[in-house]
Amino acid sequence: MxxxxxxxxxxxxxxxxxxxxxxxxxxxxxxxxxxxxxxxxxxxxxxxxxxxxxxxxxxxxxxxxxxxxxxxxxxxxxxxxxxxxxxxxxxxxxxxxxxxxxxxxxxxxxxxxxxxxxxxxxxxxxxxxxxxxxxxxxxxxxxxxxxxxxxxxxxxxxxxxxxxxxxxxxxxxxIPIRPVFDQEFNRQEMQKKLGLDPNKLTLLVMSGGNAIGPLAEILKALEQFKENFQIFVITGHNQKSFIQLTELFQELNIKGQVLGYVDNVHEYMVAADLLISKAGGLTVTEAITIGLPMAIIQPTPGQEDGNTTFLTKAGSGTYLKSIKELENFISELLANPSMIEQMRQNALKLSKxxxxxxxxxxxxxxxxxxxx
Known part of the structure; x- marks a missing residue:
């Protein structure tokens, strides 16, 4: 046959x-x-x-x-x-x-x-x-x-x-995702591999392959917390955003790195404490499979509204309507680190x-x- x-x-x-x-x-x-x-x-x-x-x-x-x-x-x-x-x-x-x-x-x-x-x-x-x-x-x-x-x-x-x-x-x-996301990872080992300080909050910012989203505004808003976090920003295939944000990183003197398209995004997601992103279906699935809490900014109206509602109801994500709300949320996380672990556990309960x-x-x- x-x-x-x-x-x-x-x-x-x-x-x-x-x-x-x-x-x-x-x-x-x-x-x-x-x-x-x-x-x-x-x-x-x-x-x-x-x-x-x-x-x-x-x-x-x-x-x-x-x-x-x-x-x-x-x-x-x-x-x-x-x-x-x-x-x-x-x-x-x-x-x-x-x-x-x-x-x-x-x-x-x-x-x-x-x-x-x-x-x-x-x-x-x-x-x-x-x-x-x-x-x-x-x-x-x-x-x-x-x-x-x-x-x-x-x-x-x-x-x-x-x-x-x-x-x-x-x-x-x-939802089907790459098999690598179903593997078991050790966060501490991944953070060590990526050269991260385990005592600082690790943020990951993504806006999809075309870098739609207020990335520059996010970085400027986070500058006030730069002594307390480290950050990776992934711009995908958008070379213009990559160049502009790299220059902004140097200007703000933020600890972290701007990356273009990467094929090992799972490693950055495993190492991160929080993903700041839109709410695409595959991104959401990858995040909950790994147990990565999400802060959602500017979801695409329609399907991403539904994805956002799903995450917020489950307690594995939060919807931030403005940059000011992002500032308040990061401040709250730094004051209450246990919030991250609770959101992480809520995410894992959703994973399939x-x-x-x-x-x-x-x-x-x-x-x-x-x-x-």
Missing amino acids: TKPRLLVLSASIGAGHVKAGESLCEAYEESFNGEARHVDFLRYASPIFSHWIEEAYYIMTKHTPSVYKLLYQMADNRFSPAKKSEVLIGLSKYRDLVREFRPHAIISTHFFPAAIVSFMYPHFSVPNGVVLTDYVSHHIWVNPNTQLFFVAHEGMVDELKQLGVDEEKIRVTG HNATHSILTEIDKLIAEKRR
Whole structure:
């Protein structure tokens, strides 16, 4: 019998969807003895349209977040025109891809390809599932011919049921992240490896691959506490932010380092006491898996609002509406160090280890049933 072939479809609107897809493919080939292919389907279907959508997303989330939130809310119904446009854009490309790769199963980590897979199911009855990459459900993920819905936590089961999804289709697995995050680490050893002072508060600031966020304002606000903390700032692929923040570090004489894109971000997360960041689904998942408390600033309206609410209700994160609130929170942490440990324990209670393996196990069951 030939190796099972898994097709994973994502879209590069936000880095999390692609990262989740890559993790699934890597694990499927390493642990399930299958052949996997990951396709950024939006770029595959229409590079020009993909570029336009990606640019529009970053412009709206940075400059007009209220507009993005309105569009997000308008799309949260079963008659949303967004689904119709998704299907029309990708039909012919999807047909070509399925005929060429002949997958035994398909997983979508973005709602754009998920809608197409469902629409084309009567013509290509390939077992399929979707991975919701946030901590809140939304109608745009719900399609009639999706066979399995993989969600981050138990509360999303009722949310999806209210959107018309049969409970038997829902699996609470967690969100797939790189296997390295599921390993056990020693914080003290990691801090030593990174040259950190174990007696000082260690802060990690991230704003995603495009460095959206008030990084300079955060550093200026934290200057008053610089004798009490050490800090890493990760700017991702944004070279302009990297240069500007490096200069600001030198000006403020802050102990720490500005980093660009790193492939060992888990090491910095293990060593840190607090992550100051937006609330992307993959970032949240990585943080709670490691047990890293979060201070959330400027979450993207819509899905990140839901992620923020999830963390704050569980006591593993706090939502800071302004730079002044950040100053107050850091001051409180320095006065009450036990707060960090409590938030850390709350985060660990939320974690769902080996989500990638759990998802692929369920998909393998679908493949086995189809092959009988």
